[in-house]
Amino acid sequence: MDKPWNNRAWLLVLPVVAIVAFSAILPLMTVVNYSVQDIFGPGQAYWVGTEWYRKVLEDERLRDALLRQMLYSLAVLAIEIPLGVAIALCMPSGKGWRTSLTLVLLALPLLIPWNVVGTIWQIFARGDIGLGGAALQRLGLDYNYTGDPLDAWLTVLAMDVWHWTSLVALLAYAGLQAIPPAFYQAAKIDGASRWSVFRYIQLPKMRGVLIIAVLLRFMDSFMIYTEPFVLTGGGPGNATTFLSQFLTRMAVGQFDLGVAAAFSIIYFLIVLLFSYVFYTFITKVGTGDAR
Amino acid sequence: MTLRLEDVSKRVGAALHLDGISLALEPGSFNVLLGRTLAGKTSLLRLMAGLDKPTGGRILEDGRDVTGVPAGRRDVAMVYQQFINYPSFTVYENIASPLRRQGLGRDEIDRRVRGTAAMLHIEGLLDRLPGQLSGGQQQRTAIARALVKGARLLLLDEPLVNLDYKLREELRAELRQLFRDTGTIVVYATTEPAEALIMGGNTAVLHEGRLIQHGPTAEVYGQPVTADCAAIFSDPPMNFLDAILSDDRLMLGDGTALPLAAHDRGLPPGPCRVGIRANHLSVVRPNDMAVAIRARVELAEISGSETFIHVGHAGVPLVAQEHGVHPHQIGETIALYVDPTRIFVFAPDGTLQAAPARVPQRRRGVA
Numbered sequence: 001m002d003k004p005w006n007n008r009a010w011l012l013v014l015p016v017v018a019i020v021a022f023s024a025i026l027p028l029m030t031v032v033n034y035s036v037q038d039i040f041g042p043g044q045a046y047w048v049g050t051e052w053y054r055k056v057l058e059d060e061r062l063r064d065a066l067l068r069q070m071l072y073s074l075a076v077l078a079i080e081i082p083l084g085v086a087i088a089l090c091m092p093s094g095k096g097w098r099t100s101l102t103l104v105l106l107a108l109p110l111l112i113p114w115n116v117v118g119t120i121w122q123i124f125a126r127g128d129i130g131l132g133g134a135a136l137q138r139l140g141l142d143y144n145y146t147g148d149p150l151d152a153w154l155t156v157l158a159m160d161v162w163h164w165t166s167l168v169a170l171l172a173y174a175g176l177q178a179i180p181p182a183f184y185q186a187a188k189i190d191g192a193s194r195w196s197v198f199r200y201i202q203l204p205k206m207r208g209v210l211i212i213a214v215l216l217r218f219m220d221s222f223m224i225y226t227e228p229f230v231l232t233g234g235g236p237g238n239a240t241t242f243l244s245q246f247l248t249r250m251a252v253g254q255f256d257l258g259v260a261a262a263f264s265i266i267y268f269l270i271v272l273l274f275s276y277v278f279y280t281f282i283t284k285v286g287t288g289d290a291r
Numbered sequence: 292m293t294l295r296l297e298d299v300s301k302r303v304g305a306a307l308h309l310d311g312i313s314l315a316l317e318p319g320s321f322n323v324l325l326g327r328t329l330a331g332k333t334s335l336l337r338l339m340a341g342l343d344k345p346t347g348g349r350i351l352e353d354g355r356d357v358t359g360v361p362a363g364r365r366d367v368a369m370v371y372q373q374f375i376n377y378p379s380f381t382v383y384e385n386i387a388s389p390l391r392r393q394g395l396g397r398d399e400i401d402r403r404v405r406g407t408a409a410m411l412h413i414e415g416l417l418d419r420l421p422g423q424l425s426g427g428q429q430q431r432t433a434i435a436r437a438l439v440k441g442a443r444l445l446l447l448d449e450p451l452v453n454l455d456y457k458l459r460e461e462l463r464a465e466l467r468q469l470f471r472d473t474g475t476i477v478v479y480a481t482t483e484p485a486e487a488l489i490m491g492g493n494t495a496v497l498h499e500g501r502l503i504q505h506g507p508t509a510e511v512y513g514q515p516v517t518a519d520c521a522a523i524f525s526d527p528p529m530n531f532l533d534a535i536l537s538d539d540r541l542m543l544g545d546g547t548a549l550p551l552a553a554h555d556r557g558l559p560p561g562p563c564r565v566g567i568r569a570n571h572l573s574v575v576r577p578n579d580m581a582v583a584i585r586a587r588v589e590l591a592e593i594s595g596s597e598t599f600i601h602v603g604h605a606g607v608p609l610v611a612q613e614h615g616v617h618p619h620q621i622g623e624t625i626a627l628y629v630d631p632t633r634i635f636v637f638a639p640d641g642t643l644q645a646a647p648a649r650v651p652q653r654r655r656g657v658a
Contacts, residue, residue, distance in 0.1 A: 182371040185342050190389060191363030204378040 034261030052262035084168025118230025149239030175206035292443040299348035321492030324480040332480040368437035374429035376421040383417040427458040518641040555645040566635035569612040581628040591619035
C-alpha cells in the first residue's frame with residue numbers, strides 16, 4: 001500500500017506527455033535536426049554542425065530585424081500598457097447598460113481575425129480611398145505607408161495599438177473591479193488625492209494582471225506576423241520586416257531550411273530569455289524582494 | 292468631541308437605508324452599534340465618517356454642523372471588515388501615512404509609529420509588506436493606522452469578523468484596553484451580541500434602518516424595549532412563546548401554566564408574548580418555581596463548553612443552552628424548565644411589559 005514509488009502515476013501523465021511531445025517537443029527537435037544539416041531534398045542531408053548558426057549570427061539583416069523587433073515590442077508596451085490602464089480607469093463600473101456597452105465595444109477588435117485586421121488597415125490607411133489615409137493627406141500630411149518606411153512603421157504600430165489595447169484595458173479593468181470599495185473609502189478618510197489613490201492603491205492592486213498583460217503583449221508583439229504581412233508585406237524595403245517574417249521568407253521563400261531552422265532556435269531562445277528576464281524582474285517590483 | 296445625529300435618514304433610490312436616527316455620543320465613550328446584516332450599521336458609520344451625505348437630518352460635532360463636510364476634512368479614522376492597508380507600503384509606512392499627511396516631524400512620526408505598533412504587538416513586523424502578514428497582523432496594522440492618527444472619532448465596522456475565533460478573542464480583549472482613557476468616541480459595529488457584552492460601554496441597537504434603543508450595554512441587554520431588540524441582542528436568538536396573561540398566571544399555548552413572579556405581577560391581562568433567553572431554558576430544574584415544558588430534540592450542537600439544544604415545542608422552535616457537553620438523541624422528548632423569574636413579557640405588538648430583575652453579574656457563557 002505505502003509504496004513510495006507508484007508506477008501508475010506514469011500512466012496518468014502519459015496523455016499530457018503525448019500531447020506535449022507531438023505538439024512541441026517533436027517539432028522542436030525536428031527543427032534542431034534541420035539546423036545542423038544541409039538539406040537538399042528528401043534523403044539528401046549532410047551534417048554541417050554549427051555552420052548555419054554562425055551564418056545566422058553574422059547576418060546583418062537578422063540583426064536589423066532583431067533591433068526593429070525590439071523597438072517595435074518596446075513601443076507596443078510603452079503605448080498599450082499606459083493607454084489600456086487609462087481606458088480601464090475611465091470605464092464605467094457597476095452593472096448597467098453603460099458597462100455592458102463599453103465591454104462589448106472594447107472586445108470587438110479582439111474578435112476580428114488577424115488577417116482581417118491587416119486588410120481593414122490596408123484599406124483604412126490608403127491615401128486615395130481609405131478613411132484614415134485620405135484624412136491625413138487632406139490635413140496636408142505627406143502620408144504614404146507603402147512608400148515611406150516611417151509611415152509604414154507607424155501604421156503597423158497604430159494597427160497593433162488598435163487591435164490589442166483592448167486586451168490590456170479589459171485585464172486592467174478586471175484588476176480594478178477586484179479592489180474592495182473599502183480601499184477607496186479608507187483613502188477618502190485619509191484625504192488622499194486622485195493621484196495617490198492611483199499610485200498607492202489601484203496600481204499595486206493591479207500588479208498581478210498588469211504582469212500578465214505585459215508578458216502577453218510582449219510575447220505576442222515579438223512574434224507578430226499576420227498583420228504586417230497583410231498590411232505591408234514587410235516593406236517598403238525591410239522597414240516592417242520583423243523576425244517572424246524574416247524567418248518565413250528564409251524558410252519558405254528561399255527554401256533555406258537549415259539556416260531558417262538555426263534561426264528559429266535562436267529566435268525561440270531570445271523569446272524565452274526575454275520572457276524569463278521580464279517575468280523575474282517584474283514579479284519582484286513592489287514586493288519588497290527587489291530591494 | 293461630542294457627536295450628535297439629529298433625525299438623520301439615508302435614502303438610496305426607493306430604499307430607505309436609515310430612518311430618522313437621533314443619537315448623541317459623548318467624548319471618550321465606547322459605543323457598540325449592534326444589528327443584523329443590512330440593519331444599516333455600515334450606512335450609519337459612513338454618514339458619521341462623512342463618506343456619504345444624509346438625505347435628511349443633521350450631523351453635529353461639538354454643536355457645529357458638519358453634515359456636508361467630506362471625510363477627508365473631518366477628524367475621523369475607520370477600520371473595516373476587510374484588512375485595508377496600502378499594499379506597496381511596509382507596515383511602518385502604512386502606520387506613518389496619516390502622520391505624514393499631518394506634516395509631523397520625522398522623530399515625532401517615528402516615536403508615534405513605534406509606540407502604536409508596540410501597543411498592537413506588531414513592532415517586530417514594521418519592515419514587512421501587508422501581503423507578507425497573516426490576517427490578524429494585517430488587521431492589527433490597519434487598527435494601528437487608525438489609532439496613530441489620534442482622531443477624535445474612531446469607527447470600526449465589524450473589524451474582527453474576518454479573523455478566526457482565537458484571534459478574534461485575543462484582539463477583542465486588547466481593543467477594549469486600547470480604547471480606554473483616550474477621550475476618543477469609539478463606534479464599534481457588530482452583529483454579535485457576545486461582542487457587545489464583552490466590550491461593554493454603550494450599545495445602540497439598529498433594526499431595519501431604525502435605532503431601537505441606545506443606552507448602557509447592560510441596561511439594553513436587561514431591558515430590551517421591544518421583542519425585536521431582545522431577539523437581536525441574544526445569541527442564540529431569544530425564544531418566544533405566545534401566552535395568555537391572567538391575574539395569577541401565564542397560560543402558554545400548550546396549556547402549561549406559569550406562576551407569576553415579582554416582575555410580571557399586576558400587568559394588564561390578555562394575550563402576550565413570553566421571551567426566554569436560551570440560558571434560562573434549562574434541562575435541570577433551577578428552582579422550585581420552574582415549570583417544565585415538553586419538547587422534542589431536533590439538534591444538539593456543542594460550542595466550546597456549552598451545548599445548544601434545538602427543540603420543537605408545540606410547533607415552535609426553541610433553543611436551550613446547557614452548561615457542559617451533553618449528548619442528546621435526536622427525536623427524543625425531553626423536559627425543559629422555564630424559570631418564571633427570568634422571563635420577559637412583551638405585548639402582542641412587541642413592546643416590553645416586564646423584564647426580570649437584574650441579577651449580580653455571574654459570567655456563565657453568553658446568552
